[in-house]
Amino acid sequence: MAYEVTLPRLGWDMEEGSLAVWIKKDGEFVKSGELLFTVEGDKAVQEIEALDTGYLRILPDGPQPGVKVPVGTLLGFLVPENERDSFVFPGGVSASTSMATADRVTNPVVDLRAAITSEGEGVLPVAEDAKPRRVYISPYAKRLAQGLGVDWQSLKGSGRAGRIMAADVEKAATAPLVAPKLAGIASSLTTSIPPQAIPESVTRQPMSQTRKKIAEHMATSAHTVAPVTLTAEIDATELVGLRKQLKADAALGGLPLPSYNDMLAKIVAQALLEHPHMNAQIVGDEILYSNTAHIAVAVDTERGLLVPVLRDVQAKSLRQVAREAAALIEKTRQGTIAYADLQGATFTITNLGMFEIEAFTPIINLPQCAILGVGQIIAKQVVTDAELEMVEIRQRMVLSLTFDHRLVDGAQAARFLQRIKRLAERPYVWLVGS
Amino acid sequence: MPEMTFTDAARAGLAEEMARDPLIFVVGEGIGPRGGNFNTTVGLHELYGDMRLRDTPISERGFTGLCTGAAVLGARPVVDFMFLDFELDALGEIINQTSRLRWMSNGQVNVPIVIRGGVGVASTGPHHSANLFSVFMHIPGLYVVTPVFPADAKGLLKTAIRSNDPVIFLEHKKLLKLKGPVPDGEYLVPFGKAAVVRSGTDVTVVAISFPVIEALSAARMLEADGISAEIIDPRTLVPLDIDTILESIAKTHRLLIVDEDYGPCGAAAEIAAQVMERAFYELDAPVRRLNGAFIPAPYSPPLEAAVVPNAARIAQAVRSLIQE
Numbered sequence: 001m002a003y004e005v006t007l008p009r010l011g012w013d014m015e016e017g018s019l020a021v022w023i024k025k026d027g028e029f030v031k032s033g034e035l036l037f038t039v040e041g042d043k044a045v046q047e048i049e050a051l052d053t054g055y056l057r058i059l060p061d062g063p064q065p066g067v068k069v070p071v072g073t074l075l076g077f078l079v080p081e082n083e084r085d086s087f088v089f090p091g092g093v094s095a096s097t098s099m100a101t102a103d104r105v106t107n108p109v110v111d112l113r114a115a116i117t118s119e120g121e122g123v124l125p126v127a128e129d130a131k132p133r134r135v136y137i138s139p140y141a142k143r144l145a146q147g148l149g150v151d152w153q154s155l156k157g158s159g160r161a162g163r164i165m166a167a168d169v170e171k172a173a174t175a176p177l178v179a180p181k182l183a184g185i186a187s188s189l190t191t192s193i194p195p196q197a198i199p200e201s202v203t204r205q206p207m208s209q210t211r212k213k214i215a216e217h218m219a220t221s222a223h224t225v226a227p228v229t230l231t232a233e234i235d236a237t238e239l240v241g242l243r244k245q246l247k248a249d250a251a252l253g254g255l256p257l258p259s260y261n262d263m264l265a266k267i268v269a270q271a272l273l274e275h276p277h278m279n280a281q282i283v284g285d286e287i288l289y290s291n292t293a294h295i296a297v298a299v300d301t302e303r304g305l306l307v308p309v310l311r312d313v314q315a316k317s318l319r320q321v322a323r324e325a326a327a328l329i330e331k332t333r334q335g336t337i338a339y340a341d342l343q344g345a346t347f348t349i350t351n352l353g354m355f356e357i358e359a360f361t362p363i364i365n366l367p368q369c370a371i372l373g374v375g376q377i378i379a380k381q382v383v384t385d386a387e388l389e390m391v392e393i394r395q396r397m398v399l400s401l402t403f404d405h406r407l408v409d410g411a412q413a414a415r416f417l418q419r420i421k422r423l424a425e426r427p428y429v430w431l432v433g434s
Numbered sequence: 435m436p437e438m439t440f441t442d443a444a445r446a447g448l449a450e451e452m453a454r455d456p457l458i459f460v461v462g463e464g465i466g467p468r469g470g471n472f473n474t475t476v477g478l479h480e481l482y483g484d485m486r487l488r489d490t491p492i493s494e495r496g497f498t499g500l501c502t503g504a505a506v507l508g509a510r511p512v513v514d515f516m517f518l519d520f521e522l523d524a525l526g527e528i529i530n531q532t533s534r535l536r537w538m539s540n541g542q543v544n545v546p547i548v549i550r551g552g553v554g555v556a557s558t559g560p561h562h563s564a565n566l567f568s569v570f571m572h573i574p575g576l577y578v579v580t581p582v583f584p585a586d587a588k589g590l591l592k593t594a595i596r597s598n599d600p601v602i603f604l605e606h607k608k609l610l611k612l613k614g615p616v617p618d619g620e621y622l623v624p625f626g627k628a629a630v631v632r633s634g635t636d637v638t639v640v641a642i643s644f645p646v647i648e649a650l651s652a653a654r655m656l657e658a659d660g661i662s663a664e665i666i667d668p669r670t671l672v673p674l675d676i677d678t679i680l681e682s683i684a685k686t687h688r689l690l691i692v693d694e695d696y697g698p699c700g701a702a703a704e705i706a707a708q709v710m711e712r713a714f715y716e717l718d719a720p721v722r723r724l725n726g727a728f729i730p731a732p733y734s735p736p737l738e739a740a741v742v743p744n745a746a747r748i749a750q751a752v753r754s755l756i757q758e
Binding site: 138139140141142143159160163165166 | 687714715716717718719757758
């Protein structure tokens with residue numbers, strides 16, 4: 001029996017992805033555990049191992065690299081030695097003709113079904129949610145909907161098995177307008193802007209997978225949360241001093257030097273545990289409080305913004321955090337980061353200091369409650385004692401905390417930012433640990 | 435307007451044409467002094483004698499070939515097959531010669547011949563119940579005519595006799611005694627013009643041959659449920675008046691086709707295909723067919739009742755289509 005090779009799910013919310021590249025060639029012998037192909041998920045490219053042993057037969061009319069298909073889509077087969085000569089692709093495409101049709105692109109969903117029906121038993125069932133549910137509508141009703149400007153995709157049909165009929169469309173067309181739900185806004189965002197004439201002096205480029213995901217994610221966030229940004233200028237002199245000492249420490253030799261982000265991750269982790277309402281998310285009608293701090297660090301890459309996650313930061317030493325962060329960031333920049341490493345953060349830190357940005361208003365990375373924007377560290381003249389009329393040159397840094405007012409109120413968030421400020425100004429307090 | 439039966443109306447049309455044109459003659463088994471098994475020629479032998487009402491032996495292919503030759507030479511034969519099933523024995527002649535001579539002669543000869551016979555399941559058993567609509571529809575060069583009402587029997591038969599190309603004239607045996615008003619004298623019904631025999635707004639029912647009558651009963655049953663069915667009788671399957679059907683669908687957006695003949699590759703399938711090609715975006719439900727069972731017609735009356743579309747089954751199909 002030939003083993004199916006399908007597009008895997010790389011994370012709980014991944015619905016579709018694209019085959020990036022076949023690492024093995026059609027016809028090549030592959031052992032279980034060897035790398036078979038790479039997949040471009042929503043944000044990450046991941047190498048996929050073969051789960052079985054056999055000769056790789058790439059589905060001739062299967063998905064082409066770069067084309068987005070649903071999770072579970074059939075990509076090819078691993079054919080055991082004893083079936084190598086007799087192997088025929090489901091649907092009757094014989095092995096010999098497969099090469100001739102290799103450049104044909106067809107609907108992968110159809111291929112998937114053909115494979116299921118013709119292979120019969122022994123075929124792994126495809127997850128039900130891998131197939132997008134089709135909305136059935138009669139041809140007449142569809143035309144009617146277009147004429148009346150009714151969005152039939154969202155209608156509930158009264159016909160057999162929920163099929164939309166002309167009567168349903170007419171009803172919808174005459175129904176009073178209801179306020180569209182928040183969730184719908186994000187997806188319709190681009191269409192609600194009236195089309196404008198595109199000047200000839202533009203360069204067209206299809207949106208990359210990563211860009212699309214970022215756009216979707218940011219738009220959803222912008223239209224879902226109630227963001228408020230608090231800014232506080234803090235004294236980073238001690239942090240700068242700490243980093244200098246660490247740099248000078250001979251024992252560090254070869255180990256990665258903790259960055260300000262790493263230090264802030266530790267500080268934020270401590271503050272989050274003390275202010276659990278900031279370490280929370282909304283799920284349905286409930287608020288879930290996380291009792292660990294998984295902190296995402298925004299990384300600028302050629303593919304776009306990615307946010308690898310440092311896990312259980314509160315339980316790790318600064319050095320450990322620095323080491324892990326360095327490895328994650330390297331993988332992120334290389335594009336080899338695993339999908340799982342981009343998932344599950346409870347808070348995000350984003351730093352634009354290296355671009356000489358002093359303060360900004362970041363967008364919350366849903367479903368998290370808040371995000372901390374870190375500005376440039378600048379040496380400033382500061383009044384340190386008004387009575388004595390003392391002025392000093394101190395290292396100053398602006399922190400911008402954007403929080404979701406649905407989850408927490410201004411005072412709570414302010415206390416949280418204040419706590420971060422205190423911890424950053426007195427590093428020895430958090431270095432001791434909790 | 436006098437009331438008469440389908441048979442009497444058709445015979446009146448034939449008699450008028452025979453009186454008008456001496457080149458018209460009838461050939462068949464028992465159509466002479468006996469007046470035809472289905473009374474198609476009663477009284478005509480007395481008027482025109484053996485020369486124009488010629489009884490034949492049981493040799494369908496022979497007399498069909500002879501009549502095709504006579505038609506080529508300018509006569510206008512009416513070949514009366516009694517039961518259409520017997521036409522199968524002459525099919526080689528009809529398809530290979532009768533239907534093709536005009537093309538093969540580059541239009542130098544015409545074959546003005548009418549081939550008529552009783553069709554349909556009517557307690558007549560496997561050998562005498564054929565409809566064969568699609569067999570003739572499938573052959574280029576043949577008109578296929580399916581009158582339902584007495585007036586159409588007369589008007590369409592007169593048009594058939596005047597046609598310069600071969601006409602297959604199919605008379606459902608359950609219609610022969612159907613009474614209806616028939617215009618006196620010169621009355622011609624053109625080919626390719628369907629009749630909307632009942633107006634409605636919710637569903638279009640195209641019924642072929644006798645099922646038109648059943649569809650009308652079904653429409654009365656459906657009216658009680660508040661469903662308004664429009665019934666169309668195509669009258670001729672070739673040429674098919676698809677425009678009238680499409681017009682009706684543009685109003686009702688639903689189509690049921692009722693045909694006692696077999697479903698596969700049948701007349702209903704052809705109509706469904708044309709509708710799909712030309713009116714897909716008018717359809718609010720899939721096109722439905724209601725056909726006779728895909729089996730040789732049984733002789734037993736209870737079995738027969740079970741295999742042909744009747745009013746109750748048509749009404750049921752319409753209700754299901756409305757809920758689709």
